[in-house]
Amino acid sequence: MRPALPALAGAIFCRGAHGLADAPEEIQLTADIIGDFDAISFASLSPTEATARSPQCKAFPGDPSWPSEDEWSRLNKTLGGALLKPLPPASVCYSTSPNFNAEACRFLVNNGSRTTFYLDDPVTILTQWPQGNTCLLSPNPAGNCTQGGFPAYVVNATTVKHVQAAVNFARNKNIRLVIKNTGHDSVGRSTGAGSLSVWTHYLKGFEFLPEYSQPGGNYHGPAARVGAGLQVWEAFAHAERHNVTLVGASCLTVGSYGGWITGGGHSPLSSKLGLGVDQVLELRVVTADGRYVTADPQTNRDLFFAMRGGGGSTYGIVISAIAKAHPPINLTIASFSFALGNTSSTTPGPSVTVADVDTFWKGFNAVYAFGIPTVDAGGYLWTTARPAGSGRYQMQVQVQMPGLTPAAATAFVQPLIDTLNNLGIPVGITTPTTQVYSSQTGSHGGAPGNGYFASRLFPRAVFENTTLFAAVMTAARATVEAGYTFHGLNMAPTVQAGGYAAPAGLNPVWRDTAMHADVFANVNMGSVTPAEAAAAQRRLNGYMDAIRMATPGGGAYFNECDVLEPDWQTSFFGSNYDRLVRIKRNWDPWHVFWAPTTPGSEAWAVQTPNELPTQNGRLCRV
Template sequence: MAFALPLLALVALGPQFVTAGIIDRRSVLSVSDADWDAFNSSVSGRLQNGVPMLAPCYTNYNGQQQDVDSQVCDALQQNRANHLFVTDQFGGYQESNWGGCQKTGDNCAMKLTVPDTETPTSRPCMQGSVPTRYVDAQSVEDIQKTLQFASDNDLRLVVKNTGHDYTGRSSAPDSFALWTHNIQPPIELTKAFVPEQCSDAVGDVITVGAGQQFGGVYEWANANGYRVVGGTYAGVGMAGGWLTGGGHSMLSPELGLGVDNVQQIKAVLPNGKYVTANRCQNQDIFFALRGGGGGTFGVVAEISYSVHPKKDMQFARVAIDGTNDDVVAELISILVENADKWASEGWGGYVLMPVGRSSMISLGTSLLDLSDAQESMQPLFDLANRPTDGGTVGNASIATADYSDVLGGIIAATESQILPSSAWTMATRLVPQEYFVGDNQQQLSSTLHDIMIVAKGQKVPAQSTLMLYATTPYLYSQTMTKEDKVGGQDASSVTPAWRHGLWHVLFTRQFDGTTTDQSVVKNLWQTTHEMINPLRDLTPNGGAYQNEADPFEPNPAHSFWGQENYDRLLQIKNKVDPTNLLTVHNGIGWDKTDGKYSCYPDVKSSCPASGEPATPNDEFFGLPKLSAVVDYVETYMEHVTE
């Protein structure tokens, strides 16, 4: 059967569409129709043109006028705020900037308000980084054939699952994609699961496909009396980027990361070989796929993953005024001073501090009874209940709750914070436990508070938020077997900073994805990148979570994996993928000159000390340095908006 999808809009772009780096592969458009047709037949007609999700609303797509189907467009307008709907569209990305080309300003986004009828009629929709063609894979054979075709034709290959990636690893200009989203066989429970070629059972395990999303897993778990370590978002994929990058959860303090819960992974390697990896066979692959990062070592087709009996949770919910700097400082101090104790009591959860707005704290533990939990949370409750002229500083509640209700509430709250079609910048740090004790508490508190003050002072067209995630497996890691611990024969490849860290700190900015002025986008990234530098300097032995990371992280080898893991991962990578078929930005074995990354803005990494022992800089925590940063940012903003 001939591959009949129209290519006109793409062809019309001409050569300027194909951006080239020093290393480059062949343009997708240079493959002959006959070759595409033959390939399409071999994957049962599952080859498609990649079209930006909102393109059907635009009157001009890639320079070609087109008719708008108002019914299709209305549905897109109504649903673009629905995060699950976005994951169901190949051309949809959770952070709209990764569907565009941030270096050139080309995109096909819409404004944050729904509906946006002005943008699609006033300027063209551009392909940006949405892959030009893709295979809607349904089977292991589809994966194998797609890898083979990409390799034979020397194409830029992208693996996309849900498109949640914060660092642009599931999109690339002029690329060919493998879409795993629809590989979703029914969830299968095995009691007393024995990994293949092992002899011992590892407890109750579910087996899911590459495209499985957490929403479905949580529904299944609730109905079957289990808890599952998973992302706090229904749309995130369980077996793709989340797992291969580490995977944290509100339950991680008690039950570990995703990589600690996966018992077996079946994956197609870059050479097409379908392998089973676990603690008893293909251990190198098992190591690499548990932290080495998505889209790098192979394509995960299926995972078998531990599930845990349901337990109630003591769940505390606190809101604190975010408009008063003194209150914000006090809140941060309370959180820092109690973090070590709370970690030892199994508290996990999220602190969201949108700059200038109320902070929201959601923390839960299954290791305390209600009265101990109340006592533990008292410092936070005292702050929330403190009287002010008009009422109290905030409000707080604590109760025993069913875990799935807690999760449902947090997911709904998180979703409400994400604006439709918004673009995001991000920079993060895993902060080791030692900064939460003794004199270090003061330094950490003031560093975090300075970030809030600097962010408040910056005139940027974005909503800035500092997030403090108590989702590290610090407590759990102390209970791991010798073999699973860092350096042990069954260890995973995530940075050891996860094991000795208490918080995953994120600074994010949400902005209007229709922005075509590259200098504005670049500045948002640059200032986001710099915002975390004080924390990088303070915690040279910390790390960063590769899935929720600054794409311009100064020393990714050190931050994402640690040198020892990195060295082993690089060796494995060279062995399983000598031609670098599967590469991602800042991933193991990536080459920054590859044209695949030509849409990343030119952000200057300005933290040379990161990854090396920091040079002490007392001034950094004092006001002179802080005001210097504010001045710098303001001058910079005036400069770029002139």
């Protein structure tokens, strides 16, 4: 049995190629709807008055200032029943929970990860520790399940009016507001104790625009208006129908036009077509005052700048975007792997073993040395090096080449194969796989994990300077030997690749980056004490420091990061940080939007006794 889900509405605007006159995007909050319900009225105080009157802490359940049941009920009536009060999904496994359901528990334990359940759940985020680990899934859980860092209420937003009413209610009632789409969140920016959550997952509209001219910009051509909740696999299905390419996240269940673009957004097409921020031609946004505005190079230019790479959950809530629609393109992938083991393979093949440790690590270095040729050819080098136990290691490699035929991809990769063969690694490749980029499918899967990781952006100079390259390869090797997984993605998302001159709030380091790498810790944050979890983070940070020192001028990816990244302001946003803080203060003097490690977030903190910054606590001024 699958646990029952609330009835959910459909797309935010009509699927077609023409106007949106009757579309739900036009359903907005009006004075007639507000009436005498002042709790959902638009902002009336000046920015100076708003700052002066802002309380020390956000209201919290149980406080005298927390809205009454009658007020929540009236909000729900205004929303047409879109207000949810969901318990944690795993609560069905706890006998002390009012939601206890043994059959539903068995479904989650045995089959939840094989379905879209968690991606379609109103509170789940796919990394659990930021919630506080207060309701972990288990067939025989110990203790009680509590709401922890999950929101108190959720608005299932399917119209602009829903989002406006939620923003206004949260601002006027001094309630913490969070924004959640699909839950692809590793640090807790999409959840928060005692909060009202705006759930944008069902803003799934699509409209193909055969001819679009960007106001005040330089783009003229095909485009698409895409809802913030449209997942990659859904966008690809629309793109296939119209014979175009829409650039999206590598993970097909991500909602590309929300957090992905506001954090930057990389993909296998980054070296060829740029980042997610380079695809955005226009945004429609609900801002902290409750207004619904357009942002493009001509209108609200500072907002358009900030919301492309300047951090999500910070300046406003994306309702929809207009994105470039490119000609269809094939993605051809040449794959192989090699491992360090007890014996060496004698027969060439796509998966081989070597017994000599030095040979393995020389092969490791050779693969990353091939990163620059790959990105210069418009490609994407996907690699994973991981421990395999007992002093053994495995290196997985995918050379992903947009626009090449299998024969051309084979010829392109051959120099790397020759280098590895000459080192004593008899690896080869079979005929590379190829498919139309937008024909990728796969909407299922995905269950909450509980790991911890950090990331680093490697400037191109690291690969071109032999001293820096040797140092960074030594540091990367040390992480794997210490038990971490090193996941590298070589790409070159230059301004030229993006074909887009409008400035963006993205960390400028991205434009000179030749690799983004994640380093994953082998620790389950739900099975250790808070002190042990904090110690694990400090240990990882020690190894990351060696990588940081070997990559001067680098940074870290805002969407994939350690929430305790040192000097995160510079690492995530670089020289744009001060400007982003000014834009944040201008658009949100009421402090409606807050999420960890976003511009201006230093002024607030979640009160929690844990060393790790979970979202299980009251949000207060620092």
